[in-house]
Amino acid sequence: MNKELIEKKIRALPKDFHGLILRNEIERGYFGETVKEVFETLTENEQKLILRALKLQELSEGRRLMFRLAVQSLFPKARVYFNAGKFLMYLPDKKTDSIQQKLELLKILFMDVSNAEIETYFERHFGVFGTPQTMHLDELVLI
Numbered sequence: 001m002n003k004e005l006i007e008k009k010i011r012a013l014p015k016d017f018h019g020l021i022l023r024n025e026i027e028r029g030y031f032g033e034t035v036k037e038v039f040e041t042l043t044e045n046e047q048k049l050i051l052r053a054l055k056l057q058e059l060s061e062g063r064r065l066m067f068r069l070a071v072q073s074l075f076p077k078a079r080v081y082f083n084a085g086k087f088l089m090y091l092p093d094k095k096t097d098s099i100q101q102k103l104e105l106l107k108i109l110f111m112d113v114s115n116a117e118i119e120t121y122f123e124r125h126f127g128v129f130g131t132p133q134t135m136h137l138d139e140l141v142l143i
Contacts, residue, residue: 038105049073067110087118095122
């Protein structure tokens, strides 16, 4: 399934009883205090995106894909790569507490129990071999 189709499905999922149950569970702390606290700081639109992605995750059992889509729903300019059990994530934004909290929320809600390693890079993209648009020598982060 291509990314655009999946994003359309996330946005098209109706607000239903299941979504209300998930919201209630988050607000009551069933997912932990960190999730509850950070979820409360999100905009209404961001909360809806998270709830829809959670529902789709339950339907598809595709946690890695849902993590990637959830990140890209909240941070449209983000780039998320997965290789050898490790996520490499680029955000063109400056690193802030608010962004860190949102990323932690997504990690808690959308990563599977094994918690693959995640490395996040802010402002400067890392080079990905075979992806020419990321290979700018004067702006490259070596990892």
